[in-house]
Amino acid sequence: MFKPTCPSKLSAALALAFASMAMPAHTADSHAHDDGGAVLSIIVPYANENQLAFATKLLDHPYVDQKKMQIHAEVAPAEMEALKAAGMAPQINEAETARIQHFIQSRAQDVKSGGIARALGVAKPSSIANGVHACYRTVEQIYQTYDELAAKYPKLVKIQTLGKSWIGAEQDKSATSRPTFYDLLTKYLPESALALFDKALLPADASPIKAIIVGNFEKQDAQTERPPNMVWTGGIHAREYAPQEVGMKFIEWLLANYESDANARMMVDTNRYHFIVHNPDGRKLAEQDANARQRKNINYETAECTTAGSDGIPRTLDSGVDLNRNYPFGWATGGTGGSDSNVCGATYRGVTPASEPETQAVLNYMRGTWNQAACKWEGGALPDGRPKSAEYCNPENRSSNTGELDWKTGASDEYGGGVFIDLHSNARAVLWPWGVERTENDFNTHTPNNKGMAVIAQRLAYHNNYSSQQLLSYNTEGTTKDAAYGYLGAPAYTVEMGRSFYEDCGVFERETYPENFNGFHYLSRVLHRVYKLPFGPDTVNVVMGASSVQSGNKVAVTATVDDNRYRYSNAGQSTIKPPPYPVVYNIASAKAYVNKLPWEAGAVGVEMKLSESAQARSDFPDATKTATGEIDTTGLPAGRHMVYVQGTNADGKPGAVSAAFLDVTAAPADADDDDSGGGALGWFDLAALAAGLGAIAGLRRRRNH
Structure with missing residues (x-):
């Protein structure tokens, strides 16, 4: 653990790191941070629930140490000043701040030198950044890995395209010449924002939403019961690099060890794994965003931020929809917060439920199609295990009397469909539904399956060494996990991994991946009856x-x-x-x-x-x-x-x-060469045995004389 120091004791070396950062000025386009791109790692003591609620609402993905009553977060100076104005006493974690600044500076230098150039036409494009950042794959590299694994393990791997990203959908609308990814950016972004990105590093065509599916399909398809599924989404928030890499590395481990590790064999034979890249458009900007502030998708039309910063320049890069607030179950519930109606807000939920093509693609894949006659979702990656009464027999799971969502019907403990996990950075926590307090649920976040989901989280947290706390001290609504459980009854989790958005590869390889490998290894071994076996x-x-x-x-x-x-x-x-x-x-x-x-x-x-x-x-x-x-x-x-x-x-x-x-x-x-049958001694065997014993007796008599 790094030792915190007071802001007044910020070292000269750290101050020099701020002053000498070789990176483009982000001004107001760097996501409402008019601070030259500075990022501070801070520790904030809190005295009561009011201070905790204020700070966690203000800060992005903070880690709360409940025992020490401290909040750990990565902030801009403006956010630090807001904490001070509220009477709190944030302390700069000097060593961690210096590490982050080194991360940002080296990435900026990689961009400037061409070190992260996506060499078009080369069989394997380079990673997000060479050297210390080489452990994080680009979107193209991830999809190339999909193809390589499918070619190497054709009986165990399938690839499925789920749908278009926002940029991809916009490209398809063109009736004449097809605009490139960069063409569409130039349509919406001001020159000050375009200057932040290298055109050569952007693809001509936007990458679609894709899933890689792993399992012993021949064996599983021959069985009467469908295999349980582990469905992961990674990178829904674009600047979170570690989640996608953890998911891909676990998939690679399963396949590489299928012949040599009995647990890997058991998992692939028994379970089916689905890994999905959720926000490829946003990720392409995040791969060049030295400040790692890109969170939302790239919707510069219905979600365009036109608010100007302090310098009068529009905050266009704050545009977009937070895909993890765009899911329809619980969207804009009207509870005690959980999403933003402000287009420029980090948690902007979109104009309507599932308004974004990325949300539609993943949701349709996860739950399948609605069968009104059977009153259930069918054909999705996760089966429908949440029974619907006549009152709620509709695809939205809403009461035909009140119009309210069904917050109180649970799935059977015998649910064998599997689990949904949305991989995030960086609060070291395992969270589960519900994410928001509602009057219909007596202002309680517990689900009907809360005991089972809590035990799963507590077991998972033991293995990845995270907290199992249900909420991150603030409400969320319209999320992936609430939708997976709300529609299907599947246990659903957000796993907040790592300690930083700016995580060095050394930390990732030494800590973040092994911790989460252990957790997913355990979860794979209880997937058959995931609400029961963790007990x-x-x-x-x-x-x-x-x-x-x-x-x-x-x-x-x-x-x-x-x-x-x-x-x-x-x-x-x-x-x-x-x-x-x-x-x-x-x-x-x-x-x-x-x-x-x-x-x-x-x-x-x-x-x-x-x-x-x-x-x-x-x-x-x-x-x-x-x-x-x-x-x-x-x-x-x-x-x-x-x-x-x-x-x-x-x-x-x-x-x-x-x-x-x-x-x-x-x-x-x-051992089998006798003709007597059944292993009994025949007459020939008995005669030979008697003769042999007699010969041995005679030999002993001769030796005695």
Whole structure:
């Protein structure tokens, strides 16, 4: 943790970094920051809920440390002054501010030198910035990775185009010559804003909204039950680089390790993964935006900001729609805030629900089409598990009597459809619906499935080391997660990852990706019944006693079964009900299964013995156990087999499954070479045995003389 210092003690070196930044002046077009592009990392102590509410509403994606009563944020000097004017005492985190300024300066130098040129015609375009920023792929690189994976793993990968971005839709409207991406920017942006972007780095045609889908399609399509799905969206806020990279790297890990890692094999065989780039237009501007302030999509028509800054120049780059406020379930609900009606606002929600082509594309893919006769959504990436009564039997899930949304009907705990996750930066938190307080829901943000969603979040937070707090101390409405749950009943989350919008590749590789890999690895292992399995213990480190075993022999299997893997946090607002507190149970049993998952027909579990675990905590010694068992390979054909282990706690709840490979070799050929049948000794065998015993007895007699 960096040590905060007071503004008056800002070092000369940091001051020099501000003064010497080689970057274009953003004036008022840099998203309402008339400050030469300066970015400060600050820590703000707060004394009460009023101060917390004021600060979190003012600041963009702050991280709230509830225990220390501190807010961590990245701000412009104007926002810092606003905090001071409100009686708060923000402190500059000097080391982190210097790091951010170095990040911005080096990016600006990369732009100026051509280091991030998107070399047209080259097989693999360069990344957002070479060197320290090379870990973040451009939109083109991400889509090229899609194609490469589909070519390498044709049985496990599919690619689907979901729809157009705003720029793409505008290009299609032209009846004569097709305007380029840059042509459309010149139509709306003033020269001062155009000067910020290198025309050569922009594509001629806007990239569409695309999804990469990963799964063992042949195996899954042959089963009667649809596979559970993990649906990710990344980059809905354009300047958030880490989320898209985390999603892509997890997809790549699944495929690269399918043959060598038993858990990767289990996940791809059992689940289906969908990763979607949500805001490709905005991302193209963010790739050149040295201040990383580009958030919304590029809608310069119905969402054009014409307000002028202090220098009289229109704040055109503040135009656009916040796609994560544009979703129709809960759009402009009229609750206690959650989106902005001001076109220039960072959370501007659009002129109508799902007004933006990006929103329409992702929403249609996620939920499919409405079947009025069946009163449900069908054909989407996530199945409809939220039952609709006659009163709410319509695609908007609104009451035919009052016109209000259905806030109180839950999905069954048996929901097997999977989970939706919107990947964001940078508050290190796992959030879930509802995002807004409503009178119809008794000013409560809890959903009918709140207990299940809270436990999922608390388990996930343990693995990625984030807080599980439901809200970030402020309301949100018209979001992806509220729509996924509101229409389909699917557990839905916003995962705020990392510590900064300006995250160095070293931090990303060392911290942000591994943390979230762990979380998604766990979530993949409970996806079969995601509202139920997190109530049971986690199972990890499944190890076979031998790398291979001859058919007919026995082999040991061990695993760690742990029910003490939760991370609890408060809700984020003291005015709403806190999430339920998780209960830690002792481990009651564990079983190993060969080639069939515990819930599959014909699965037979092998009981495992429980013993003390070195990983157990002293306050809950029996909540973590080492499980040991023995697999009899009799009857197993030669080849690779799967061993699955699942533990059950004292509450009777089975939990996450983990896997290991079991390689079986054939028994020696002479083991079956007898003609007596059934393994019994025939008369010839008995005679030979008698003669042999007699010869041995005679030999012993001769040696005794």
